Amino acid sequence: MKRIQTIDTRDLKKSLKNGGCGECQTSCQSACKTSCGVANQQCEKCVSE
Amino acid sequence: MIHCYKLNGYNIVLDVFSGSVHVVDEVAYDAIEMYENQPWNDVKNTLLQKYNDREDVTEQELDELHEDIEQLRSDGKLYTEDIYKNRAFDLKNRSTVIKALCLHVAHTCNLNCEYCFASQGKYHGDRALMTLEVGKRALDFLVENSGKRTNLEVDFFGGEPLMNWDVVKDIVRYGRELEKIQNKKFRFTLTTNGVLLDDDVIDFANKEMHNVVLSLDGRREIHDSLRKTVNGKGSYDMIVPKFQHFIEKRGDRGYYMRGTFTHNNADFTKDVFHMADLGFTELSMEPVVCKPDNPYALTEDDLPIVYEQYEILAKEMLRRNKDGRSFTFYHYMIDLTGGPCIYKRISGCGSGTEYMAVTPWGDLYPCHQFVGDDKYLLGNIWDGVTNLEAQKEFKLCNAYSRDECQDCWAKLYCSGGCAANSYHATGKVTGVYEYGCKLFRKRMECAIMMKIAESAENII
Secondary structure (H helix, E strand, C coil), X not given: CCCEEEEXXXXXXXXXXXXCCCCCCCHHHCCCCCCXXXXXXXXXXXXXX | CEEEEEECCEEEEEECCCCEEEEECHHHHHHHHXXXXXCHHHHHHHHHHHCCCCCCCCHHHHHHHHHHHHHHHHCCCCCCCCCCHHHHHHHHCCCCCCCEEEEEEEECCCECCCCCCCCCCCXXXXXXXXXXXXXXXXXXXXXXXXXCCCEEEEEEEECCHHHHHHHHHHHHHHHHHHHHHHCCEEEEEEEECCCCCXXXXXXXXXXXXXXXXXXXXXXXXXXXXXXXXCCCCECHHHHHHHHHHHHHHHCCCEEEEXXXXXXXXXXXXXXXXXXXXXXXXXXXXXXXXXXCCCCCCCCCCHHHHXXXXXXXXXXXXXXXXXXXXXXXXXHHCCCCCCCCCHHHHHHCCCECCCEEEECCCXXXXXXXXXXXXXHHCCEECCCEECCHHXXXXXXXXXXXXXXXXXXXXXXXXXXXXXHHHHHHXXXXXXXXXXXXXXHHHHHHHHHHHHHXXXXXXXXX
């Protein structure tokens, strides 16, 4: 596409089917402890694959 | 829903419900933004007028752009509908197992930091140390309530956990024995102010701790102004050499230097860069959490300064990446391809459901920031969760549970935000700490921009 470049991302709709294992890290255990979000968490499955 | 923004020379379009990220030229930027709410013919006419001096903006060119936009729509990468809203509660409640505990092994501290939400480690209660018996029972409780989950997280927290170090070591040893019997994997972490760090601690932590979080606020004068010893002296000179020694021996194992910034250092990037210049590469700097009448509380006037600081930080990190002096910043670590699934994005941190804090005497709270608040005493590690009414508030917390979040593009990045921040700002777990939201959105914009800058040399 001439004017649009799409960055490679995880398809959230598809993750309805292949997500939800719950093995990922609990957000607040990592570094923040006070301003939690989930965006910077990694998917445990994706890491192991 | 889409979110369009311009940053560091990039025109960025986020498609909220698919998670897609597009980098576009200014014509496509205007077109995509307008086309969300206007018919294409109106968009086209507006663009032909606006760009009438541009040879590359013709009817034919815009028709091609229209086709590309529709292609992205049919591919599910633009203007994606929200298919999660009505399922949010079920998506969060797919399981009720506990997978992480924050063990308050020491409700006491050897520093007297003014901004400490834990009230110098005591959580507004008595000083106390966790016994090994309580610690072992906490691990048993975690295993018993973890279902089929393999990876379990245990953070040694305080107060200052090194003030009860022998018990920490024995709890870890007990956990390693449990792993063999129960087919579980404990990931232990340690959060410390560094005062009692010595080679015994360092060697044990480097062997057993999956991650360590080391508290340092940056420049000496900033750090020493709030992180003082009980005698009122600054702690910077005491801890920095210890932290450097620790990290030198840690190799490639995970750690974070974690700072807090306040109204006193709204120009906090100077502190982040200071930590980087000290040789630390895994950095985190958090906005202070406190009551608004505190003299160091962040103010509305600080907001534009902090926004600018986040941009300065992102641009400087990109620059340092190129010249081989890279460091990571916790809030800018975003993995666009291997990030969280939709279940996680809707559920959030799991406080009160998947994650709980354990006091030195074995009481359970939804997270470390609720400890000491009787209303949110959930139960204890012997009887389990008995205050089901309080827990229900946390089960109901998800990316869709707050009216204020309905139109927010960032809700699938933050999951509705930190329940403790919401509670302390509004009196309700399901309230919204708007100041924190503003900072969060800015951080996400910067983080995504950095990914774009890193991933594409020949971007539009």
